[in-house]
Amino acid sequence: MIFKAKMLEESDIxxxxxxxAHQICEKNGGVENLCxxxxxxxxxxxxxxxxxxxxxxxxxxxxxxxxxxxxxRDDIAKKLSAPVVSSTDVxxxxxxxxxxxxxxxxxxxxxxxxxxxxVMALGRPARIQLSVLINRGHSELPIKADFVGKNxxxxxxxxxxxxxxxxxxxxxxxxxxx
Numbered sequence: 001m002i003f004k005a006k007m008l009e010e011s012d013i014x015x016x017x018x019x020x021a022h023q024i025c026e027k028n029g030g031v032e033n034l035c036x037x038x039x040x041x042x043x044x045x046x047x048x049x050x051x052x053x054x055x056x057x058x059x060x061x062x063x064x065x066x067x068x069x070x071x072x073r074d075d076i077a078k079k080l081s082a083p084v085v086s087s088t089d090v091x092x093x094x095x096x097x098x099x100x101x102x103x104x105x106x107x108x109x110x111x112x113x114x115x116x117x118x119v120m121a122l123g124r125p126a127r128i129q130l131s132v133l134i135n136r137g138h139s140e141l142p143i144k145a146d147f148v149g150k151n152x153x154x155x156x157x158x159x160x161x162x163x164x165x166x167x168x169x170x171x172x173x174x175x176x177x178x
Contacts, residue, residue: 016149065090
């Protein structure tokens with residue numbers, strides 16, 4: 001990969017997450033029956049950060065879970081080796097709640113589709129919304145994020161790399177060419 005440009009640094013990521021937290025609260029009229037579920041791997045720390053910002057805004061905490069979508073992927077049969085399955089950790093009921101799925105990047109929307117299947121296997125929420133830090137375009141499915149930190153149009157030959165302190169030791173979003 002060849003580095004092209006730094007798109008966001010720590011302060012930009014925090015500003016985007018604060019804006020998204022406000023939008024989530026506004027669209028849902030507060031946090032009643034609201035929960036956040038991060039899609040592994042980087043969606044989980046982003047969901048926790050959003051929950052922290054939401055608590056500062058609303059004065060109430062929201063439940064946060066972690067979702068592994070590996071077994072719901074539509075390309076699992078194409079994998080040559082055995083898939084690595086992490087754990088799903090949603091220690092609360094999603095029945096009748098607004099579930100906000102959180103991910104770092106939306107690209108083809110296939111991860112979001114798998115996450116929808118995984119959430120529906122947990123129960124029947126009232127609604128599901130999608131929150132992503134980066135929307136890079138190129139959707140292959142009729143799925144759209146409800147909350148977007150930043151739109152970064154890319155070509156198919158480019159890669160968006162999201163690095164978060166919790167996983168990578170730094171907060172950074174960069175674009176690379178293949």
